[in-house]
Amino acid sequence: MSNxxxxxxxxxxxRWPIVGTLAxxxxxxxxxxxxxGYIGSGQYVLALGILAIIYLFYGWFKDVIDESIAxxxxxxxxxxxxxxxxxxxxxxVMFFAAFFGALFYTRVLSIPWLGLEESVSNQFLWPDFQAxxxxxxxxxxTIAGLESKYIAIKEVIPAWDIPAWNTAILLTSGATVTFAxxxxxxxxxxxxxxxxxxxxxxxxxxxxxxxxxxxxxxxELDLTLKSGVYGSTFFMLTGFHxxxxxxxxxxxxxxxxRSMLGHFSEHNHFAFEAVxxxxxxxxxxxxxxxxFVYWV
Amino acid sequence: xxxxxxxxxxxxxxxxGIGRWLFSTNHKDIGTMxxxxxxxxxxxxxxxxxVIRAELFxxxxxxxxxxxxxxMVTVHALVMxxxxxxxxxxxxxxxxxxxxxxxxxxxxxxxxxxxxxxLPFAFTxxxxxxxxxxxxxxxGWTMYPPLVLQLGDGFPYLVFAVHFxxxxxxxxxxxxxxxxxxxxxxxMTFMRLPLFVWAWIITAFLLxxxxxxxxxxxxxxxxxxxxxxxxxxxAGGGDPVMFQHIFWFFGHPEVYILVLPSFGVISQIIPTxxxxxxxxxxxxxxxTASIAFLxxxxxxxxxxxxxxxxxxxxxxxxxxxxxxxxxGVKIFNWMATMWRGSMTFETPMLFAIGxxxxxxxxxxxxxMMGITPVDFQYHDTYFIVAHFHYVIVPGIIFGxxxxxxxxxxxxxxxxxxxxxxxxHFWISTISVNVLxxxxxxxxxxxxxxxxxxxxxxxxxxxxIISIGGFVFGASQLILVWVVIKCVRGGEKATDQVWExxxxxxxxxxxxxPFHTFTTPPKVTDATAHS
Ligand code: HEM
Ligand SMILES: [Cu+2]
Numbered sequence: 109m110s111n112x113x114x115x116x117x118x119x120x121x122x123r124w125p126i127v128g129t130l131a132x133x134x135x136x137x138x139x140x141x142x143x144x145g146y147i148g149s150g151q152y153v154l155a156l157g158i159l160a161i162i163y164l165f166y167g168w169f170k171d172v173i174d175e176s177i178a179x180x181x182x183x184x185x186x187x188x189x190x191x192x193x194x195x196x197x198x199x200x201v202m203f204f205a206a207f208f209g210a211l212f213y214t215r216v217l218s219i220p221w222l223g224l225e226e227s228v229s230n231q232f233l234w235p236d237f238q239a240x241x242x243x244x245x246x247x248x249x250t251i252a253g254l255e256s257k258y259i260a261i262k263e264v265i266p267a268w269d270i271p272a273w274n275t276a277i278l279l280t281s282g283a284t285v286t287f288a289x290x291x292x293x294x295x296x297x298x299x300x301x302x303x304x305x306x307x308x309x310x311x312x313x314x315x316x317x318x319x320x321x322x323x324x325x326x327x328e329l330d331l332t333l334k335s336g337v338y339g340s341t342f343f344m345l346t347g348f349h350x351x352x353x354x355x356x357x358x359x360x361x362x363x364x365x366r367s368m369l370g371h372f373s374e375h376n377h378f379a380f381e382a383v384x385x386x387x388x389x390x391x392x393x394x395x396x397x398x399x400f401v402y403w404v
Numbered sequence: 405x406x407x408x409x410x411x412x413x414x415x416x417x418x419x420x421g422i423g424r425w426l427f428s429t430n431h432k433d434i435g436t437m438x439x440x441x442x443x444x445x446x447x448x449x450x451x452x453x454x455v456i457r458a459e460l461f462x463x464x465x466x467x468x469x470x471x472x473x474x475x476m477v478t479v480h481a482l483v484m485x486x487x488x489x490x491x492x493x494x495x496x497x498x499x500x501x502x503x504x505x506x507x508x509x510x511x512x513x514x515x516x517x518x519x520x521x522x523l524p525f526a527f528t529x530x531x532x533x534x535x536x537x538x539x540x541x542x543x544g545w546t547m548y549p550p551l552v553l554q555l556g557d558g559f560p561y562l563v564f565a566v567h568f569x570x571x572x573x574x575x576x577x578x579x580x581x582x583x584x585x586x587x588x589x590x591x592m593t594f595m596r597l598p599l600f601v602w603a604w605i606i607t608a609f610l611l612x613x614x615x616x617x618x619x620x621x622x623x624x625x626x627x628x629x630x631x632x633x634x635x636x637x638x639a640g641g642g643d644p645v646m647f648q649h650i651f652w653f654f655g656h657p658e659v660y661i662l663v664l665p666s667f668g669v670i671s672q673i674i675p676t677x678x679x680x681x682x683x684x685x686x687x688x689x690x691x692t693a694s695i696a697f698l699x700x701x702x703x704x705x706x707x708x709x710x711x712x713x714x715x716x717x718x719x720x721x722x723x724x725x726x727x728x729x730x731x732g733v734k735i736f737n738w739m740a741t742m743w744r745g746s747m748t749f750e751t752p753m754l755f756a757i758g759x760x761x762x763x764x765x766x767x768x769x770x771x772m773m774g775i776t777p778v779d780f781q782y783h784d785t786y787f788i789v790a791h792f793h794y795v796i797v798p799g800i801i802f803g804x805x806x807x808x809x810x811x812x813x814x815x816x817x818x819x820x821x822x823x824x825x826x827x828h829f830w831i832s833t834i835s836v837n838v839l840x841x842x843x844x845x846x847x848x849x850x851x852x853x854x855x856x857x858x859x860x861x862x863x864x865x866x867x868i869i870s871i872g873g874f875v876f877g878a879s880q881l882i883l884v885w886v887v888i889k890c891v892r893g894g895e896k897a898t899d900q901v902w903e904x905x906x907x908x909x910x911x912x913x914x915x916x917p918f919h920t921f922t923t924p925p926k927v928t929d930a931t932a933h934s
Contacts, residue, residue: 115923116507116508116509116922118429118508118509118513118919119429119513119514120429121419121423121424121427121428121429122429122514122517123426123427124514124518125427125514125515125517125521126426126427126517126518126521128518129518129521129522129525130525132525132568132571133525133528133529133568136529136561136564136565136567136568137529139560139564140529140557140560140561140564143559143560143626143630144557144560168514184586184587187586188511188512188582188583188587189512191511191578191581191582191585191586192511192512192515192578192579192582195577195578195581195582195612196574196578198612198613199574199578199612199613199615199616200616201616202612202613202614202615202616202617203616203617203619204620205616205617205620206616206617206619206620206621206623206624206650207620207624209617209649209650209653210620210624210635210646210650213643213646213649214635214641214642214643214646217643218638218641218643218645218646219641221643222638222641229638233638243641246634246639246640246641247638247639247640247641248639248640256639257632257634257637257639257640258632258634258639258640332632333627333631333632334631334632334633336634336640336641336642337634337635337640337641337642338641339633339634340624340627340628340633340634340635340640340642341635343633344623344624344627344633
C-alpha cells in the first residue's frame with residue numbers, strides 16, 4: 109500500500125508528452141486531409157503522424173524501461189501503473205460497448221420496428237421490407253427500380269468455420285500466455301520465451317485467418333462495409349477487434365524481445381502482466397463477438 | 405539524474421524557461437496551465453455567446469447569417485463544455501487533490517502533462533474548421549445525424565477533436581484514480597477524504613465509462629459519412645435515433661462530470677465559512693455515488709419526443725425523477741451545514757450559496773422536464789436552454805469561480821481584493837438571472853432553441869435577456885482583473901488563509917513550495933477534514 113513508502117518517485121520533466129501530442133495532432137490533420145480528398149499530400153502527413161506515434165511509444169517506453177531497470181521504481185510506482193492499465197482496459201471495454209450497443213439496438217429494436225406493419229416507414233417508404241437478421245436486404249433495396257446505396261449480401265460467414273477456429277486459437281493463446289507467466293514466476297526463461305513466442309504466433313495466425321475471412325467476405329459473399337447495417341456492425345466490431353489483436357501481438361512481441369534480452373525478474377515484471385491483461389481483454393471481447401456477431 | 409529524490413530540499417528549484425511548462429511533471433504547474441487554458445476558452449466561448457445574444461437582441465436577421473449563427477451555437481457549447489468547464493475542473497483537481505490527500509504529486513505525472521497539452525491542439529483542430537470549406541460545425545453540439553453529416557471539410561476535424569479530447573479526459577481520469585487510490589498519506593482513509601476528492605474520484609469513473617462511448621459514436625458518424633456504413637441510415641437498416649441513444653448515454657453522465665467537481669468545491673467552502681464540519685459526510689459520499697450510478701440510466705429523458713415505446717418513456721421518467729433524491733440529500737446537507745453556523749460571507753461563500761440557490765432552480769426545471777408528457781411541450785424550446793444554463797452557469801461556473809477565490813490565496817500567497825470579488829459576485833448574480841430566468845417564459849410560450857429569428861411576441865424578453873447577457877459577459881472581466889491583481893501582489897495570506905479552514909492543504913505554506921509532501925504527513929481524525 110501507499111503507506112509503506114517514505115520516499116516517492118517523481119519523474120523529471122519529460123519531452124514525451126508533448127511529442128505524443130504533436131504526433132497525434134499531425135496524424136489527425138493528415139487523416140482529415142485524406143478524408144476530405146486531399147489524398148496526395150494528406151497521405152504523407154498521415155504517414156508522418158503515424159511514424160511519430162510509433163517513435164513516441166518507442167521513446168516513452170524506453171525511458172520507462174530504463175528507469176525501471178535502474179531500480180528507480182518502488183512498489184508504489186508499480187501499483188500506480190497497475191491502476192492505470194486496469195482502467196485503461198476498462199475504457200477500451202466501454203469503447204467496444206458502443207459498438208455492441210449498436211449491434212443490439214439494431215437487431216433487437218430498430219430493425220423489427222422498420223418491419224412493423226403499423227410503422228410509418230413501413231407504410232410509406234418500404235412496405236416490402238422484411239425484418240430479419242442477418243439483414244441481407246436493406247430497406248432501400250426493396251423498392252423496384254431504385255438503385256440502393258448499399259450492396260446486397262449473398263451470404264454471411266457461418267460461425268462454425270473460421271470463426272470457431274479463431275475462437276480456439278485465441279483461447280489457446282490465453283493459456284499459452286499464462287504458461288509463460290508461470291514460467292517467468294519460476295524463473296524459467298527459456299520456457300518463458302517459448303510460450304511467449306507461441307502466443308505471438310497464435311496471434312499472427314488469428315489475424316491472418318481474419319484477413320482471409322475478410323477477403324472471402326468481400327470477394328465471394330458481397331459482405332462489405334457498405335452492405336447496410338449488418339456489414340457496418342460486422343466489420344466495425346471485428347475490425348476494431350482485429351486491430352486490437354494486432355496491437356496486442358505487437359506488444360507481446362516486444363515483451364518477447366525484452367524477455368530474450370533478460371529483462372524482468374520473478375517478482376518484477378509489470379510490463380509482462382499489463383500486456384497479458386490486455387491480451388485477455390482482447391480474448392474476452394472476441395468471445396462476445398463470436399457469440400453475438402457470428403453465432404446467435 | 406532523472407529522478408527527483410524527495411527528502412532533498414535542494415531539489416525545490418523550479419525548471420526554468422518555456423520547458424518548465426512544455427515538459428512539466430509538476431501537478432501545480434499543470435494545474436495552473438489547465439486553469440489558465442480554461443479561462444481563455446471561457447472568453448472564447450463567451451465571445452460566441454455574445455454574437456448569439458447580439459443577433460437575438462431583435463427579431464429578424466441582423467448581424468450574422470443563419471449558418472454562421474448555428475455554428476456559433478454549436479461551437480459555443482463545445483468550447484464551453486470541453487474547453488472551459490472540464491479543464492477548469494481538472495485544473496482544480498490537479499492543484500488540490502495531491503495537496504488534500506498528502507501526496508507529492510499525481511501518480512502518473514508525465515501522462516498528466518499530456519492530458520493537458522492535448523487540449524490546445526484539440527481546440528486548434530476544432531476552431532480551424534471556421535476557415536474550412538463548409539465552415540464550422542453547425543448541427544448542434546449533440547451532433548445528431550443526418551444533419552451533422554452535411555458539414556463540409558470540417559467534419560473529420562470535429563470527430564478527431566472529440567477523439568483527441570476524449571483521450572485527454574480518459575488519461576486525466578485514470579491519473580486521478582491512480583492518485584487517490586495509491587498515493588494517500590498514511591491515515592488518510594477513504595472516509596477521511598475531503599469531499600472535493602470524493603467528488604473527483606466519482607467524476608473520474610464517470611469519465612472513463614462515458615467518454616469512450618462518445619468516441620465510438622462519433623466514429624460511427626465518421627464511417628457513415630466516408631466509408632459507406634449505415635449505422636444511422638434507416639435506408640440501410642440503421643437508425644438515426646440510435647445516435648441519440650449513444651450520444652446521451654455519454655451526454656447525461658457528462659452533465660454530472662461537469663457538475664460533481666463544482667459540488668465538491670462547495671462542499672469545501674460551505675463548512676469553512678460556516679465554521680462547522682460538513683453535515684452528513686457519509687451521506688454526501690453515498691449520495692454522490694448514487695447520482696453517478698443513476699446517471700447511466702436516465703439518458704433517454706433527452707429523447708422523450710422521438711417516439712420511444714411507452715415502457716421506455718415511463719422507465720426513463722421514473723429513473724430521472726429518482727435522481728432528485730440523492731441530489732436533495734446533498735442540497736439539504738449543505739443547508740444543514742450552514743444551520744446555526746457562525747457564518748461569514750466572503751466571496752467564495754457567496755458563490756457557494758449562489759450555487760445552492762440557482763442550481764436548485766435548474767434542478768426544479770429539470771424535474772419538470774423529466775415528466776414525460778409535459779416535456780412534449782418543453783422539448784427543444786428555450787425552456788431547455790433556461791434549464792441547462794441554470795445548472796451550468798450559476799451551478800457549475802459559480803462553483804468553479806468560488807473555488808478559484810477560495811484557493812487563490814493558497815496558490816499565490818496573496819489575498820485577492822475582497823471588494824472586487826464581492827462586486828463580481830453581485831453583478832454576475834443579478835445579470836445571470838436577467839439573462840436566464842426570462843428564457844423560462846419565452847420557452848413556455850413556445851420559442852424554439854437554435855433558431856436565429858423569432859416571432860415578434862418574444863422581442864421584449866429577448867432584448868432584456870441580451871442585456872443580461874452583455875452585463876454578465878462584461879462582469880467576468882472583473883474576475884480576470886482580480887486574478888491578475890492577486891498574482892502580482894496584495895496582502896500576504898497565512899498558511900491557513902481562512903479562519904475556518906481545516907485539512908492538509910491549509911497546513912502548507914501559501915504559496916506551497918514547488919514540491920510538497922515529499923515525506924508523507926500522518927493523518928489522524930483530528931487533522932482530517934471533516
Ligand atoms: C435534478 C436534476 C436534473 C434533471 C431532472 C434534469 C432533466 C433534464 C431533462 C429532462 C432534459 C431534457 C429536456 C428536453 O430536451 O426536452 C435536460 C436537458 C439538459 N440538462 Fe438537465 N437535468 C438535471 C440536472 C442537470 C444538470 C446537473 C446539468 C448539468 C450540469 C444538466 C444539463 C442539461 C443539459 C446540458 C441539457 C440539454 C442538452 C441539450 O439538449 O443540448 N441537467 N435535463
Ligand atoms: Cu440528462
